Amino acid sequence: MKSVIPVTTLEIKTACSQCNLRELCLPFGLDPNEVDQLDELVGSRRKIKRQQHLYRSGDVFEAIYAIRAGSFKTDVILEDGRDQVTGFQMTGEVLGLDGISTEHHSCNAIALEDSEVCVIPFSRLEELSRQVESLQHQFHKIMSREIVRDHGVMMLLGSMRAEERLAAFLLNMSQRFTARGFSPSEFHLRMTRDEIGSYLGLKLETVSRAFSRFQEDGLVAVQQKHIRILDTPGLKRLLNHHAA
Amino acid sequence: MKSVIPVTTLEIKTACSQCNLRELCLPFGLDPNEVDQLDELVGSRRKIKRQQHLYRSGDVFEAIYAIRAGSFKTDVILEDGRDQVTGFQMTGEVLGLDGISTEHHSCNAIALEDSEVCVIPFSRLEELSRQVESLQHQFHKIMSREIVRDHGVMMLLGSMRAEERLAAFLLNMSQRFTARGFSPSEFHLRMTRDEIGSYLGLKLETVSRAFSRFQEDGLVAVQQKHIRILDTPGLKRLLNHHAA
DNA sequence: GGAGCCCTTTGATCCACGTCAATACGATTT
């Protein structure tokens, strides 16, 4: 060890006010003073290794989690073993909102890669959002956004064909990578074909075939999990120009 | 006009404190004094005739709505005309949460029968829930419940077969009628086969055939929209005992 | 209370996606 890093430095490094995700996360719309109050509330960070659970269905709900680094999937498992991936979450997105309703989590949250989350004790968040109007509003927006997102997935699952679903998925990923300062056209998927299939209500073989088809048609270049989108308008056309 | 009805009588008749839906609705968990404060906030009621919109996708979001009487469906419509029913709502349930995220509604809410809603101006609800902890918490629970419900629909759409979906739908309806003091086993559906199909990601013919199959198997007695559940355990078995 | 129309049911056929199976690829371990 060459030098001792002051504790304050470490804390500032992980504070909301210094976090480059704050525009996507809970601090959005807060003024600097309010962000400081939020900082105090975010007690601890937690590292989750790839494939490990952040929480499990049935766990007592105590906190929501903001993703600092890495990515997650959430899934629901039925008694008979069938499971459904309900979402993929990226940095700046919030996990755990499902737990508020019953005080217990109703799904599993699993890291797709080594990740880190900010732990936000929920009762303290409610307390602070009674005092800070902009925090309250931003939190409500985040919950509402989740509801709107879910409606989009229902639309996808209920009325789109396989290739449309995959196109919608790729465009959505592209947009979210863009919002995080990454390339809109080239990215690395952290989930398997099976997980994509579960999310899209398809079998992994169907996902794989759809990828191959897109490649043949010059829409994307696929190399395993590495995706390069070659024709964004083409993908969008796939979505909207439906016969019926 | 025979006599003048005092204004107070009318107001008490529609007040949260006098509403028999309050255990299902926003006032749940509030003490009487707090319910009175909520009462003041619920400015007006609005009657919506069958087939009419409570709000449309794109409308500016100003209020959420609690259903006093009747029932609704919400749907999302794609540019190419395809639509997806995202939910059916009954008395005591809250509509409009989708609008918080962008300040505009992202779906349509349409009355399935002549209905009445309580209009809850959202900015005033946020204001009051900064003062009344139990209201804040109940509101968060309602939003979270919506997220959990949506995950259930994703599971249904993503990994169940047609008859399982319909069984899940019927059991869900039964449970919600029960919670409202109606018979668990006999009820009237307010939506068409087409709307059920849209919700369940099936064509109306498939819904109709599944009903017929259930009837043959002695699980339910179906007479158009009138449903009598004859074998609840049988329906539940259909859900859980899946081969794979 | 009758006419019209929407809703529902049922049958016949088709096709998109699931299933089963074999192979190939790539990351990780030793």
Added chain:
DNA sequence: AAATCGTATTGACGTGGATCAAAGGGCTCC
């Protein structure tokens, strides 16, 4: 660098639900 294992691709075939079609039933609105 070889061995191993999870992941992905591709092919052949089967099937559940969509589609097309026609007839009957029950609301709704005059």
